[in-house]
Amino acid sequence: MYILGISAFFHDSAACLLKDDEIIAAAQEERFSRLKNDESFPVQAISWCLKFAGIELTDVDHVVFYEKPFLKFERLLETHLNFAPFGLNAFLKSLPVWLKDKLFIKKNINAQLHQINPLWGKNSGILFADHHQSHAASAFFPSPFNDAVILTVDGVGEWSTTTVSKGSGNQIELIKEIRFPHSLGLLYAAFTAYLGFKVNSDEYKVMGLAAYGQPEYTTLIYQQLVDVKTDGSFWMDMTYFNYCAGLTMTNKKFHRLFGADPRRPDEDVSQFHKDIACSIQKVTEEIMLSLVRNVFQQYPAENLCMAGGVALNCVINTAILKHSGFKNIWIQPAAGDAGGAIGAAFTIYYQYLEKERQITLNKDKMKNALLGPAFTEIEVEEALAAENLSWNRPSDFYVELAQCLSDGKVVGYFKGRMEFGPRALGCRSILADPRNADMQQVLNQKIKFRESFRPFAPAILEEFADDYFFDMQHSPYMLFVAQTITDNVPAIKHIDGTARVQTVNAADHPDFYKVIHAFYELTGCPLVINTSFNVMNEPVVCSPQDAIRCFKQTNMDVLAIEGMLVYK
Structure with missing residues (x-):
């Protein structure tokens, strides 16, 4: 039986x-369209999933969309009625989009699927799941737990913001x-926008910036913006916000x-912006901890599963792991809306x-x-030849790659199946030597072209994790932080002494284990810098073509692609 899950239009x-x-397969539309956070119907992602499985769309037994548009439209109408006459312009701007596309989404989905395969009926059945139900399912059903409490926190689905x-x-x-409108995700998003970053995209920048500030405004936030109850629930004063x-x-x-x-x-x-970021990070962490602790007291269990955009905040995840009472935590690595397709x-x-x-x-x-x-290697060779690039295929690929890293070279690493979710986990990664104190600045300014305050994550051989980080647990998806123990890997240490760690086992x-192990055998250092293979806002x-383009447009030194090495 085949089931196709789809998330789109937000x-x-x-x-x-x-x-x-x-x-069998999962992919985000942005990876094919090259539009960051692409919200359009995932035609290319669906087509690729079917091709990979070797089936036609007509072989799919059920197609399901990750939320219920009529309930979402109900929220839109009720919200604007509640705030009328304010917000008339926003309502008039959104209404044509709903009447043309979003309200008749079943018809539109079938039309899009018919374009993919004309044999797909234009009136075929489409199933719908609730937005937070999809998040909860993405957190629990793929987890290794038979029983668990599930927490989902994001901006908003149909009506729910936290479940x-x-x-x-x-x-x-x-x-x-x-x-809605009381939403921890939207509270954090409001500060993201206030700090000049993009909502639903740059919240992780606020998390990184927070370490440079002091929580000067936490009291003000609690006094004026958000009232937290004893059970962890919260109420927001909407007179300060404009999103309704x-x-x-x-x-x-x-x-x-x-x-x-x-x-x-x-x-x-400025320092003001750093303090604002620190303050909202601290408030969000405290509210999440209050909420989770209360849940644990009411429904004692060993296991907690999490999803929703807020679950990508690895600083908060670590606080929950240490202080909530739950013994085990599993977080959907694609915790945002992309993961809704899985759920x-x-x-x-x-x-x-x-x-x-x-x-x-x-x-x-x-x-x-x-x-x-x-x-395939043939596809890669054809892509390299099309760009007139020379390459070699070393007899010991991993040893030569390790030598490149040890020599201070920045390597674009491309091998195997692409990651699903926001983190590069060793298949579409940029790698570098963590022992080089200048490497963070080099990567930010010359490779990624992004803000200087942004930290870089380490990928470490799992058996060595306790030698480099305090209280380190199994972390294959880079969703937790840990305090560093040593000073000999300065490039992965954030200003507060933490690092967002990926543990890798054979x-x-x-x-990827072979890559890091070869570097360890050469240098005695069992970890490398691992950041996503892209530049800012991309x-x-x-594809190999994407990798080659990024390699040529940056100051990357080496492209390691399916066992081949390309030098600048």
């Missing part, structure tokens, strides 16, 4: 193909929720509260069709998130 569109309960559910076997039961009735996240009252207008994207980051597909298989769920102890169903396209990620590379 941000980070994606497709996922299940064969029974196995994820708590219980997962058992093949069923998920919603326990409680917090509804306007086209911006914050208003003049918000700006007066903090004594400054929003930062322009081209404006220098929607699993919802149909397990809950709608009531199929039995089998788990493997200590092993999830995500296949290390390596669920995207791979390319069983789950054999190729998606991670997907």
Whole structure:
């Protein structure tokens, strides 16, 4: 049985193909269209998933969309009625889009699928899952747990912004929720916009910037913006925000509260901005901890699963891991809306069709998130030849690659199936030597072309993790931080002494393990810098052509692609 899960029309569109309960393929549309966070219908991602599986669209038994548009339109109408006459311009701007596309989404999905395969009926059945149900399913059903509490936190789905559910076997039961407009994700997004960054895209920049500041404004935020109850629930004073009735996240009252207008994207980051980032990071962490601790007290369990955009905040995830009471935490690596495609597909298989769920102890169903396209050596050679690039195929590829890294070269690494989700995990990565104190500046300014405050993550051989980081746990998806123990890897240490760590073992990620192990044998250092293979404001590379283009347009020294080395 094949099930096609789809997320689209908000941000980070994606497709996922299940064969029974196995994820065969999953990919984000942005990787093909090259438009970061592409929200359009994932035609190319769907087409690739079908091609990879060797099936036609007509072989798919069920197609499911990750949210319910009518409920979302209901929220739009009720919100504008509640805030009328304010927000009329925003309402009039959004209404044509809904009436033309989003409200009749079933018809539009079928039309798009018919374009992919004319044999697909224009009136075929499409199933719909609730937005936060899709998030919860993406967190629980691929996890290695038979029973767990599930927490989903994001901006907003249809109405929900935060949900708590219980997962058992093949069923998920919603326990409680917090509804729009009160949203921890939108609170964080409001400060993201205020700091001059892009909403639904740059929240991780706020997290990185926070370490440079002091929490000078936490009291003000609690006093004026958000009221946290004893059970961890919260209420926001909407007179400071504009996202319900306007086209911006914050208003003049918000700006007066903090004594400054929003930062322009081209404006220098001041200490004020760093303190603002630190303050909202601290408030969000405290609210999340309060919420999770209360959930643990009410529903004691060993296991917690998490999804939704806020679950990509690895600093908060680490605080929850250490202080919530839950023994085990599993977070969907594509915790944002892209992962909704996975959750929607699993919802149909397990809950709608009531199929039995089998788990493997200590092993999830995500296949290390390596669920995207791979390319043959012939395809790579043709792409290199088309760009008149010379390459060699060394007899010991990993040894020569390790020597490049040890010599201070920056390497674009491309091998195997592309990652699903926002993190590069060793298949579409830029690698460098973490012992070089100048490497962070080199990567930010000459390779990634991004802000200087942005840190870089280490990928470490799992067996050495405790030698370099305090309280380090299994972390294959780079979703937790840890304090560094040593000073001999300065390039991966953030200003607060932490690093967002990826642990790599030979069983789950054999190729990337060989890369790091070769570097360890040469240098005695069992970790490398691992950052995504892209430049700022572009998606991670997907194809050999993408990788070559990025290699040529930056000051990268070496392209290591499917066993071949290309030198500048």
